[in-house]
Amino acid sequence: xxxxxxxxxxxxxxxxxxxxxxxxxxxxxxxxxxxxxxxxxxxxxxxxxxxxxxxxxxxxxxxxxxxxxxxxxxxxxxxxxxxxxxxxxxxxxxxxxxxxxxxxxxxxxxxxxxxxxxxxxxxxxxxxxxxxxxxxxxxxxxxxxxxxxxxxxxxxxxxxxxxxxxxxxxxxxxxxxxxxxxxxxxxxxxxxxxxxxxxxxxxxxxxxxxxxxxxxxxxxxxxxxxxxxxxxxxxxxxxxxxxxxxxxxxxxxxxxxxxxxxxxxxxxxxxxxxxxxxxxxxxxxxxxxxxxxxxxxxxxxxxxxxxxxxxxxxxxxxxxxxxxxxxxxxxxxxxxxxxxxxxxxxxxxxxxxxxxxxxxxxxxxxxxxxxxxxxxxxxxxxxxxxxxxxxxxxxxxxxxxxxxxxxxxxxxxxxxxxxxxxxxxxxxxxxxxxxxxxxxxxxxxxxxxxxxxxxxxxxxxxxxxxxxxxxxxxxxxxxxxxxxxxxxxxxxxxxxxxxxxxxxxxxxxxxxxxxxxxxxxxxxxxxxxxxxxxxxxxxxxxxxxxxxxxxxxxxxxxxxxxxxxxxxxxxxxxxxxxxxxxxxxxxxxxxxxxxxxxxxxxxxxxxxxxxxxxxxxxxxxxxxxxxxxxxxxxxxxxxxxxxxxxxxxxxxxxxxxxxxxxxxxxxxxxxxxxxxxxxxxxxxxxxxxxxxxxxxxxxxxxxxxxxxxxxxxxxxxxxxxxxxxxxxxxxxxxxxxxxxxxxxxxxxxxxxxxxxxxxxxxxxxxxxxxxxxxxxxxxxxxxxxxxxxxxxxxxxxxxxxxxxxxxxxxxxxxxx
Numbered sequence: 114x115x116x117x118x119x120x121x122x123x124x125x126x127x128x129x130x131x132x133x134x135x136x137x138x139x140x141x142x143x144x145x146x147x148x149x150x151x152x153x154x155x156x157x158x159x160x161x162x163x164x165x166x167x168x169x170x171x172x173x174x175x176x177x178x179x180x181x182x183x184x185x186x187x188x189x190x191x192x193x194x195x196x197x198x199x200x201x202x203x204x205x206x207x208x209x210x211x212x213x214x215x216x217x218x219x220x221x222x223x224x225x226x227x228x229x230x231x232x233x234x235x236x237x238x239x240x241x242x243x244x245x246x247x248x249x250x251x252x253x254x255x256x257x258x259x260x261x262x263x264x265x266x267x268x269x270x271x272x273x274x275x276x277x278x279x280x281x282x283x284x285x286x287x288x289x290x291x292x293x294x295x296x297x298x299x300x301x302x303x304x305x306x307x308x309x310x311x312x313x314x315x316x317x318x319x320x321x322x323x324x325x326x327x328x329x330x331x332x333x334x335x336x337x338x339x340x341x342x343x344x345x346x347x348x349x350x351x352x353x354x355x356x357x358x359x360x361x362x363x364x365x366x367x368x369x370x371x372x373x374x375x376x377x378x379x380x381x382x383x384x385x386x387x388x389x390x391x392x393x394x395x396x397x398x399x400x401x402x403x404x405x406x407x408x409x410x411x412x413x414x415x416x417x418x419x420x421x422x423x424x425x426x427x428x429x430x431x432x433x434x435x436x437x438x439x440x441x442x443x444x445x446x447x448x449x450x451x452x453x454x455x456x457x458x459x460x461x462x463x464x465x466x467x468x469x470x471x472x473x474x475x476x477x478x479x480x481x482x483x484x485x486x487x488x489x490x491x492x493x494x495x496x497x498x499x500x501x502x503x504x505x506x507x508x509x510x511x512x513x514x515x516x517x518x519x520x521x522x523x524x525x526x527x528x529x530x531x532x533x534x535x536x537x538x539x540x541x542x543x544x545x546x547x548x549x550x551x552x553x554x555x556x557x558x559x560x561x562x563x564x565x566x567x568x569x570x571x572x573x574x575x576x577x578x579x580x581x582x583x584x585x586x587x588x589x590x591x592x593x594x595x596x597x598x599x600x601x602x603x604x605x606x607x608x609x610x611x612x613x614x615x616x617x618x619x620x621x622x623x624x625x626x627x628x629x630x631x632x633x634x635x636x637x638x639x640x641x642x643x644x645x646x647x648x649x650x651x652x653x654x655x656x657x658x659x660x661x662x663x664x665x666x667x668x669x670x671x672x673x674x675x676x677x678x679x680x681x682x683x684x685x686x687x688x689x690x691x692x693x694x695x696x697x698x699x700x701x702x703x704x705x706x707x708x709x710x711x712x713x714x715x716x717x718x719x720x721x722x723x724x725x726x727x728x729x730x731x732x733x734x735x736x737x738x739x740x741x742x743x744x745x746x747x748x749x750x751x752x753x754x755x756x757x758x759x760x761x762x763x764x765x766x767x768x769x770x771x772x773x774x775x776x777x778x779x780x781x782x783x784x785x786x787x788x789x790x791x792x793x794x795x796x797x798x799x800x801x802x803x804x805x806x807x808x809x810x811x812x813x814x815x816x817x818x819x820x821x822x823x824x825x826x827x828x829x830x831x832x833x834x835x836x837x838x839x840x841x842x843x844x845x846x847x848x849x850x851x852x853x854x855x856x857x858x859x860x861x862x863x864x865x866x867x868x869x870x871x872x873x874x875x876x877x878x879x880x881x882x883x884x885x886x887x888x889x890x891x892x893x894x895x896x897x898x899x900x901x902x903x904x905x906x907x908x909x910x911x912x913x914x915x916x917x918x919x920x921x922x923x924x925x926x927x928x929x
Contacts, residue, residue, distance in 0.1 A: 306647075438460070587625075674896065742919070787855050
């Protein structure tokens, strides 16, 4: 049995629990940013998911050693918080020094060992933070709902705090701030628990805060040598001349005076001139855009007519052009040179827009302030959903880099701009006979452009087009291709203009109405006319058969399954792995493979963390039979909670027009309102209404999920025109009843465990943590294959099962 609570500190340390939870969640989000910078997004996802197993480990350790730890609760609790602060900064900096290169995993046996070391190091801070919370829950069993509420409310505030911090600080100083906050939590815990000799703890905390801040702020962030920024900095004389950090990423501006930078992807090999001087702009060391010198004579920009993206300007004379993903302004420069009189440029990142308008405005020739140019700093899908203007031409600029796309690093990234619903919005914004132009890299075997064609055909059919093939054109160069969709039937004269344009630049017109197979594949010759035969099937009645038989998944993305870059078919994976030694590496979607590997490892690790204490405790738990019910109950609600939370973060991006706003609003709202629900659960627990409260909460959750699945799209459409602050408030109001209800089952279940088998409290905490790790991976995997609706329905099913598995005073004999 645990040691009784002393009279000196009868109240639970609610404030310090809230602060350590806030700091731990802020640290988790910061690690995502650090790994996105140092490596790639998909590795950040994997590492953080496995690091969260520290929560499960804490439950295991507590379940096995709680009597000894609780006998020294005050010192152990404060020490756990202190160790979190030290390990959070220390482990993150040590990981930065580990020479881990994910691209070498298949042939360098040292890389998996280094990755395992990263797992262990990143699990340690989470283990310390979770141990502090688990200790408090085990010690103050009568205050579990209030403690859990403090944990959730703190975590919710931490998600908002880190966004503010990343808006003000670069990532490493933000890491130092995490260490300082942890030391503040130490001081707060010492005050709340009224420890003897507080000045000693205070001295250690103050000294630790100073040391951790200095260590973090004086360290260097090491980028992967495979990132484009690392490669460009190897060019003699290349140097970073400006850096800006925000939650959207770290912008790095690079100048290369000795070897002039000339970025013109897909420029015709017949071009007589190249671009003027340029500055490179990288986001997190990747996603390169350029700012071009805008002060040269008009003749210096003749190269802008030598891209496949210039074709629509030869098919029509667009007066009003919409450019989505304006970046450094290359497409805006092209539109102005081609004679467009009104240009609306949409850019997501305000800091990138500011580089072109202010800091490097003189160099860019004040491009965004030129007559007729209108800059809109907003998310592209949200803009087209609320805009009412009609455009003669809409262009989608390069919104990703070739290396990342080719390696499948975007396979798990949600993108609402390339869904059928988005294409329907884009086509609705076209003026009569207007054009939609999408330029992509050429990949072989073809994937991106074919999936775009399938998406366009589906959207055209939904808008009533009788023959989508008559409204689509595809032009291909040696490096890029442009798919054009017309709001109307393409005329023979337009096909003739396209033929002349392509021939003059040695481009291939791979699809147009009336084109025959002998007319294609002339200049940039492929082994077969892949694009012609593919579009012939995708734009005609053979689409379904072609999609089913193709080696890659070309099914159009939809808002319920917005994974445009996911092309992998599980059945073709063995074949692709066999080809890796013969140049087949770019065909493998590494993000998807790592998702599968993460799920397998999380399942194995979680099984060990759950089954080990179950085996140890199986003879000591009274009454017998409760272990299986505790495992089932807390596994189910751990999976279900994150299923719903992750889906809501992705869905609300549509309404809030910005992934950062969606993440902060949804994550913060869920945790805060779930914390309020947990606080309310205390009243139900004191009244002995554990089972009734769980059943009522599950019924409300199920009803709300079904209601949202049926109406959320219509609600978002109605709210789209309103200002951002109105949409944020509306989002919180939509989240509130669902999150409040989701906060009840954990607290009520843990309160019931405290009544029946208190020795299982830490283990229940660990089971829930392990299930959450699995849930984060499994939810994405399910959404990639079957969509968000399936994930939400699975969550409802899990909550229903949990209501049946709530630990009871009289266990069912079948569970003995």
